[in-house]
Amino acid sequence: MATVLERVSKVVVDRLGVDESEVKPEASFRDDLGADSLDVVELVMELEDEFDLEISDEDAEKIGTVGDAVNYIEQKVG
Amino acid sequence: MGKLEGKTAIVTGASRGIGRAIAIRLAEEGARVAVNYAGSEDKANETVRIIEEAGGEAFAIRASVSDADDVKTLVDETASRFGSVDILVNNAGITKDNLLMRMKEDEWDDVIDTNLKGVFLCTKAVARPMMKQRSGTIVNLASVVGVAGNAGQANYVAAKAGVIGLTKTAAKELSARGIRVNAVAPGFITTDMTDKLPEEVKEGMLGQIPLGKLGSPENVADAVLFLASGDSEYITGQTLHVDGGMVM
Numbered sequence: 001m002a003t004v005l006e007r008v009s010k011v012v013v014d015r016l017g018v019d020e021s022e023v024k025p026e027a028s029f030r031d032d033l034g035a036d037s038l039d040v041v042e043l044v045m046e047l048e049d050e051f052d053l054e055i056s057d058e059d060a061e062k063i064g065t066v067g068d069a070v071n072y073i074e075q076k077v078g
Numbered sequence: 079m080g081k082l083e084g085k086t087a088i089v090t091g092a093s094r095g096i097g098r099a100i101a102i103r104l105a106e107e108g109a110r111v112a113v114n115y116a117g118s119e120d121k122a123n124e125t126v127r128i129i130e131e132a133g134g135e136a137f138a139i140r141a142s143v144s145d146a147d148d149v150k151t152l153v154d155e156t157a158s159r160f161g162s163v164d165i166l167v168n169n170a171g172i173t174k175d176n177l178l179m180r181m182k183e184d185e186w187d188d189v190i191d192t193n194l195k196g197v198f199l200c201t202k203a204v205a206r207p208m209m210k211q212r213s214g215t216i217v218n219l220a221s222v223v224g225v226a227g228n229a230g231q232a233n234y235v236a237a238k239a240g241v242i243g244l245t246k247t248a249a250k251e252l253s254a255r256g257i258r259v260n261a262v263a264p265g266f267i268t269t270d271m272t273d274k275l276p277e278e279v280k281e282g283m284l285g286q287i288p289l290g291k292l293g294s295p296e297n298v299a300d301a302v303l304f305l306a307s308g309d310s311e312y313i314t315g316q317t318l319h320v321d322g323g324m325v326m
Contacts, residue, residue, distance in 0.1 A: 038251065042209055 004051075004077070005070050011046045012066060015039065025067030033066075043069075051077055080108030081307040086160035088112045088152065090143050090200060091170030093121035095269035096219065099295030100167055100302045101125055105134030107303060109165060112156040113138045116170065143170045143196030153203040162211060165306045166204045168197040168218045168241075171234075178232045186233045193237035194244070201248055205257070212256045217305045218245050219298075220261040220317055222325040238263075242317050249315030258314040260305040265321025267293045288323035 002010075009023040018033050029035040029043065044060045047069060053076050055063075063069050082104055092101040093115035101111045102125070111129060113136050115122035122138035129136040139155055141148035157163050171193045174185040197218055208214030223231055224238025242261055249259040266272060266283045272292075284290070301320045304310050319325060 038254065042255075045206060045210065 004073050005066075007050055008047065008066060008069050008073065011050050012043065015043050015046055023066055025065065025070060027066045028064055029066070030064070047073065053077065080106065081303065081309065082165070083108035085109045085164040086112075086156065086162050087165035087167065087306070088114060088156050088163060088200070088204070089167040089169055090114045090141075090152075090196070091116070092125055092167075093118040093138075094125075096264065096267060096295045096298050097167075097169040098125045098128075099299040100169060101136065102128055102132070102134075103296070103299035103303050104165065104167075104306065105129040105136055106132065107307070108134075109306075110134075110160050111136040112152070112160070114141055114143070114152055114170065116140065116142050142192075143168075143200055144191040146199050149196075149199045149203050152200075153207070157207055163204050163207050164211075164214055166200060166214070166216045167302055167306065168200050168216070170196055171219065171237075173231070173234050175230045175234065176232075177230055181232055189233035190237050190240075193234065194240040197241050197244055201244070201259070205248075205252060208257045209252070209255045214252075214257040215306045215310075216248065216252075216257065216259040217302050218259070218261040219302075220245070220263040222263050222265045222319055222321045225263060225317070225319075226325045245317065246315045253314055258305075258310070260310070260313060260315065261317040262298060262301045262305065263317050263319045263321065263325075264298045265293055265319070265324040267295060267298060267320075269295060283324075286324055287321070291322065293320060293322055 012023050013020050016033050016035055027033055029040050044055050048055055051073050087104045087109045089097055089101040091097040092113040101113050105111045113122050113125045126136045126138050139152055141152035174189050176185055218241050220241045221238040223235045224242055228235055245259050245261040298320050301318050
């Protein structure tokens with residue numbers, strides 16, 4: 001079973017077309033991974049599907065880095 | 079083969095008038111249609127029956143477009159029945175006309191809620207499935223009075239002008255995801271809504287229409303079909319006037 005980080009990484013790589021090595025916990029979607037604001041919205045939607053959960057707009061706004069996403073999902077799923 | 083074969087559509091406020099004509103027109107071209115209504119269940123069922131008798135597919139669904147929960151149900155239900163939402167036509171609208179000096183706050187709020195906030199809520203709700211599928215078309219019903227202004231309709235005009243601005247913004251935000259957003263601005267169209275206008279107002283309006291006659295709901299539906307279909311694939315953010323030349 002893949003870890004949350006691995007699954008998040010896969011979604012990020014697929015969606016943003018970045019190299020897997022760039023997807024580190026501290027990487028910011030917008031500043032480091034070249035996502036625009038709409039990309040982030042889409043990414044959150046993909047994560048919702050991948051982990052079968054709903055992320056409210058308020059929570060989504062707080063997700064800025066790969067690590068934020070992983071922590072949030074681990075809290076919700078775990 | 080219809081222009082919308084295999085596509086699915088939500089038409090808000092489709093129980094009668096222009097919305098009904100749009101639902102029927104889209105269905106004629108092969109779209110499966112969610113016929114939304116707020117109060118007139120019988121009339122919505124009649125729209126569905128007309129579509130089905132012509133060999134089309136449709137179902138009626140109640141939702142107040144100014145209520146976010148209702149709108150979510152509308153979009154979720156349509157997506158689960160049809161498997162996708164390809165076309166949204168934001169048509170639902172009301173009028174509560176009054177002179178600015180006499181207009182009550184609730185008359186203002188009600189019209190803005192349904193005619194402007196409703197478009198925002200429905201657009202936001204369908205943007206999600208459309209972004210995922212990387213395609214979709216949204217057509218908003220504006221009005222020529224939203225461009226030209228109209229005495230006695232401060233609330234309606236403000237909402238319709240707002241719809242035109244919202245159309246442009248949604249077009250800019252969503253175009254990178256293959257979603258096009260346009261508006262149709264009808265002029266003086268024969269419907270229940272315009273039948274209520276006083277006779278002298280109607281005559282006054284006729285004098286302002288270069289083509290010299292009122293429009294029909296079908297005239298508007300044809301324009302909506304154009305903007306909803308692939309025929310307009312390179313058009314987004316535009317407002318198409320269907321007004322006999324009333325406002326240029």
